[in-house]
Amino acid sequence: MTLTFASPPQDKAELESGPAFTPRFDEKGLITAVVTDARDGELLMVAHMNAEALSLTLETGFAHYYSRSRDRLWKKGESSGNLQTVREIRTDCDQDAVWLKVSVAGHDATCHTGRRSCFYRTVGVADGEAKVAITDDHRHFDPAQIYAGN
Structure with missing residues (x-):
């Protein structure tokens, strides 16, 4: 079974308070997905989903995303073994994320890169230039070994 999503209602009150989940995909057919750890709330990643990825995620309970750089669907953790089991999904007020x-x-x-979160660097200014600094250099796995055949 593949879920399909109805078009968002024109009525703002219905969109914001009604019971229907009607995601507002952008002009490329994508919706932003913010991903946090259900255990401690840490921000893990930001990705994109198309209707198929969102449908598979809802149906299977495992996170699926759409890779803009590879132009394809992917099940998170399929290569690395770091599967993401979805504990809860929320949508924002206008259902575009x-x-x-x-x-x-x-x-x-x-x-x-082997880190727990994709957000392992801070951004700041040094000597008048924008710089990044690594704040989490702990690798949970060696990417060269995990992705050797990819």
């Missing part, structure tokens, strides 16, 4: 609260299997890492 979703928030997934997940449990991460395997190495408890989400980032392809």
Whole structure:
């Protein structure tokens, strides 16, 4: 079974308070997905979903995303073993973004760099230039070993 989504209602009150989940995909057919750890709330990643990825996520309970760079659907953790089991999905007021609260299997890492979160760097200014600094250099797995055949 593949879920289909109705078009968002024109009535703002219905969109914001009605019972129907009617995601507002952008002009490329994507919706932003913010992903946090269900256990401690840490921000793990931000990704995109098309209707198929969102449908598969709802149907299977495992997070699926749409890769803009690879132009294809992917099941998060399929290669690394770090599958994301969805514990809760929320949508924002105008239904153009979703928030997934997940449990991460395997190495408890989400980032392809081997880190727990894709947000492992801070941004600041030094000597008049924007710079990044690594704040989490702990690798939960070696990406070269995990993704060697990809």
